[in-house]
Amino acid sequence: MCGIVGYIGSRDASTVLIKGLKRLEYRGYDSAGIALINGELELDYRKGKGKVSNLERALRKDSLIGTLGIGHTRWATHGEPNDINSHPHLSESGNIAVVHNGIIENYNTLKKKLIERGRVFQSQTDTEVIGHLIEEIYLASPDITFEHAIRLALKQIVGTYGLAIINKEFPDTIFIARKGSPLLLGIGEEEMFIASDASPVVEYTNKVVYLDDGEIAIVNRNSYKVKTIDDVPLTKEVHELAISLDAIEKAGYPHFMLKEIFEQPRSIADCMRGRINPENGTVLLGGIEDVMDELVNARRITIAACGTSWHSALVGEYLFEQLAKTPVEVEYASEFRYRDPLIGKGDVLLVISQSGETADTLAAMREARKRGALVLGICNVVGSTIARETDAGVFTHAGPEIGVASTKAFTAQVVVLIMMALELGQRKGILNRKKMKEYIRELSKIPSKVEYILEHNDQEIRKMASLFTYAPNFLYLGRSYNFPVALEGALKLKEISYIHAEGYPAAEMKHGPIALIDEMMPVVVIAATDHTNDKMISNIEEVKARKGRIISIMNDDNPEVKKLSEFCISIPSTSDCFSPVLTVIPLQLLSYYIAVNRGCNVDQPRNLAKSVTVE
Numbered sequence: 163m164c165g166i167v168g169y170i171g172s173r174d175a176s177t178v179l180i181k182g183l184k185r186l187e188y189r190g191y192d193s194a195g196i197a198l199i200n201g202e203l204e205l206d207y208r209k210g211k212g213k214v215s216n217l218e219r220a221l222r223k224d225s226l227i228g229t230l231g232i233g234h235t236r237w238a239t240h241g242e243p244n245d246i247n248s249h250p251h252l253s254e255s256g257n258i259a260v261v262h263n264g265i266i267e268n269y270n271t272l273k274k275k276l277i278e279r280g281r282v283f284q285s286q287t288d289t290e291v292i293g294h295l296i297e298e299i300y301l302a303s304p305d306i307t308f309e310h311a312i313r314l315a316l317k318q319i320v321g322t323y324g325l326a327i328i329n330k331e332f333p334d335t336i337f338i339a340r341k342g343s344p345l346l347l348g349i350g351e352e353e354m355f356i357a358s359d360a361s362p363v364v365e366y367t368n369k370v371v372y373l374d375d376g377e378i379a380i381v382n383r384n385s386y387k388v389k390t391i392d393d394v395p396l397t398k399e400v401h402e403l404a405i406s407l408d409a410i411e412k413a414g415y416p417h418f419m420l421k422e423i424f425e426q427p428r429s430i431a432d433c434m435r436g437r438i439n440p441e442n443g444t445v446l447l448g449g450i451e452d453v454m455d456e457l458v459n460a461r462r463i464t465i466a467a468c469g470t471s472w473h474s475a476l477v478g479e480y481l482f483e484q485l486a487k488t489p490v491e492v493e494y495a496s497e498f499r500y501r502d503p504l505i506g507k508g509d510v511l512l513v514i515s516q517s518g519e520t521a522d523t524l525a526a527m528r529e530a531r532k533r534g535a536l537v538l539g540i541c542n543v544v545g546s547t548i549a550r551e552t553d554a555g556v557f558t559h560a561g562p563e564i565g566v567a568s569t570k571a572f573t574a575q576v577v578v579l580i581m582m583a584l585e586l587g588q589r590k591g592i593l594n595r596k597k598m599k600e601y602i603r604e605l606s607k608i609p610s611k612v613e614y615i616l617e618h619n620d621q622e623i624r625k626m627a628s629l630f631t632y633a634p635n636f637l638y639l640g641r642s643y644n645f646p647v648a649l650e651g652a653l654k655l656k657e658i659s660y661i662h663a664e665g666y667p668a669a670e671m672k673h674g675p676i677a678l679i680d681e682m683m684p685v686v687v688i689a690a691t692d693h694t695n696d697k698m699i700s701n702i703e704e705v706k707a708r709k710g711r712i713i714s715i716m717n718d719d720n721p722e723v724k725k726l727s728e729f730c731i732s733i734p735s736t737s738d739c740f741s742p743v744l745t746v747i748p749l750q751l752l753s754y755y756i757a758v759n760r761g762c763n764v765d766q767p768r769n770l771a772k773s774v775t776v777e
């Protein structure tokens with residue numbers, strides 16, 4: 163979703179901003195723009211619909227020269243994606259430029275009043291009110307400083323924002339503010355960087371300050387001040403970024419998504435590193451050690467998440483119930499938040515989020531905390547809002563995920579859930595030492611099994627993808643642990659190839675989707691040999707009887723599934739409860755190759771955003 167960059171220093175701001183916006187492209191956007199204060203101390207801007215590369219081309223013809231500026235990638239919420247609605251937005255006089263992530267919920271009321279007072283608006287956006295409002299307050303009295311005017315304006319605003327603001331009267335300052343939309347400050351040598359996530363900043367500095375909600379910062383070349391919106395000065399901790407530049411580049415792969423799929427043997431190993439001990443059969447998750455007693459005594463665990471993270475939550479439900487005998491409810495974060503949830507003291511809410519910034523997940527987390535529940539998180543992005551606001555949690559350590567369609571974050575989330583369920587099962591006395599050793603030994607083999615799948619199935623999957631490139635629909639079926647994988651496989655295909663796909667519990671197919679099956683319909687069955695094998699075979703027979711084209715993800719030891727299938731992807735066996743980490747890999751590759759064949763923009767699919775920061 164929308165991205166913000168800012169720069170103040172001695173480099174060419176335009177170059178830094180464009181590079182930064184390119185680093186933010188993965189978040190999903192439809193237009194881009196920058197504003198600078200140039201050598202003549204004039205404020206100038208370029209913006210427009212389309213890619214950052216269009217903006218870059220425009221700047222090559224008609225450059226902006228200066229050493230201070232702000233930039234933005236917009237994902238439309240209010241007003242269609244077009245040149246006028248792109249950010250930055252200017253104030254009435256053109257002296258002030260604003261870039262904004264988030265939504266101003268009362269913008270209509272504010273806009274009406276501003277129009278009544280004679281302000282003229284150019285765009286249909288909610289953002290445009292901000293510049294007008296700040297300017298109006300600033301000009302109303304000579305006693306009000308610009309910073310004070312910003313704080314007063316923010317008090318009138320209802321909604322969420324990450325903001326970067328420049329005013330040509332202050333050619334050495336960028337003003338930033340945050341409420342509900344992430345923003346960080348990168349501290350360099352006599353230069354400062356502003357960004358909505360760390361990716362534009364890593365190549366310049368690893369020192370960052372994360373702004374919290376209700377805070378503003380006044381940023382100069384050599385210094386910065388952070389204060390609350392009520393003017394209380396704050397001393398902020400300076401964090402060290404752990405990610406490297408390599409991790410956010412493609413390393414020779416044509417797409418980030420493919421790189422991230424192939425990174426999984428390593429990302430899964432990184433996720434388990436130092437946490438499991440196959441010799442003595444133990445798991446130790448330092449991040450939740452202090453709350454283990456509360457987890458052991460919890461009546462139930464509610465898991466809330468969105469998108470792919472919601473699918474890993476569903477796997478979590480099977481895991482906690484089987485391995486730790488703890489009842490689990492899985493909720494869409496957006497629904498949980500708005501239905502007066504029955505959660506309170508003694509309950510645990512576990513939120514799962516790759517980005518740690520998803521607005522609905524964040525809201526669910528805050529709601530549960532308000533009601534007295536213990537709030538735990540599984541996050542990938544260190545320093546993200548969810549990671550910082552949860553009572554305790556476990557990082558997935560999958561490394562930056564840039565492709566919009568989540569791959570390595572999913573497998574790492576499932577691995578964290580496996581480790582949590584095992585540790586909980588052990589503490590509750592449900593899993594004895596012998597059983598634990600068996601599980602942990604098998605878990606430690608998962609990275610090499612993922613590697614085997616990637617090495618041995620890639621070619622076969624490419625072939626299959628070319629046969630089904632133009633199929634208009636797909637059905638994905640799974641049972642037990644592989645039902646969430648069926649949902650995830652269908653979601654991957656939808657997201658990046660725009661083919662309509664549905665995931666279903668295999669038995670539920672009889673209650674509707676079976677009506678869709680004919681000789682045109684590819685049906686992907688996730689048929690890893692497990693306790694549901696016989697029933698799964700019956701479901702495959704039902705598809706075959708209606709001439710559906712069966713593609714199966716199966717284990718070698720399953721001749722019956724093989725016989726029934728038109729195409730087979732054979733993968734190594736594992737414990738039933740670890741199976742999703744393996745079965746999902748061929749599905750990621752299948753959707754990737756189909757999307758590439760269809761000429762889709764794999765890493766930045768239309769309309770989607772990597773980090774959904776609006777509710």
Ligand code: G6P
Binds near residue numbers: 568770
């Ligand atoms: C967006 C992304 C998905 C992701 C979902 C939840 O829709 O495109 O890939 O699964 O948000 O994001 P989170 O960061 O909370 O896991």
